[in-house]
Amino acid sequence: MKRVAAVVTAAAALLLGAGAGAASAEALLDAVRARNDQETVRLIDAGADVNAADSLGTTPLMWASRYGDAVVVERLIKAGANAAAESVLGVTP
Numbered sequence: 602m603k604r605v606a607a608v609v610t611a612a613a614a615l616l617l618g619a620g621a622g623a624a625s626a627e628a629l630l631d632a633v634r635a636r637n638d639q640e641t642v643r644l645i646d647a648g649a650d651v652n653a654a655d656s657l658g659t660t661p662l663m664w665a666s667r668y669g670d671a672v673v674v675e676r677l678i679k680a681g682a683n684a685a686a687e688s689v690l691g692v693t694p
Contacts, residue, residue, distance in 0.1 A: 625644060625647065625648070625649040625650070626649055626650040626653030627653070628640075628644055628649065629641065629644045629645070629649040629650070629651070629653060629661050630653060630654075630655055630659075630660075630661055630664070632644055633661040633664040633665050633668075633670075633673060634664050636668060636670065638670065638672060638673055641661070641665075641673050641676070642673070642676055645676050645677065645680045651677050651680045651681055651682040652681070652682060652683050652686065654686070654688070657688050657689050657690060658686075658687070658688035658689045658690075659688045659692065660682065660683070660686050660688075660694070661673075661677055661682065662674065662677045662678070662682040662683070662684065662686065662694045663686070663688060663692055663693070663694050665677060665694075666694040674694075682694075
């Protein structure tokens with residue numbers, strides 16, 4: 602798991618260095634899915650789109666909720682995450 606977190610962190614750093622907004626949104630989704638709280642918080646603080654969704658409409662808030670990560674859920678909501686969002690499968694946070 603630490604290796605996955607390190608890869609996600611390195612990829613996020615490269616993508617953010619390129620200044621791509623979509624890349625930082627994808628990096629946020631990746632960090633939340635990898636349960637990398639430190640990177641997730643860093644990306645939120647850096648202005649990543651907290652309402653970005655993957656191809657199924659799943660948002661970082663949905664992933665954090667699924668994993669029971671109260672700290673990340675709180676940070677995402679404070680940053681403006683839509684708590685009423687719904688995926689294409691009808692999943693909500």
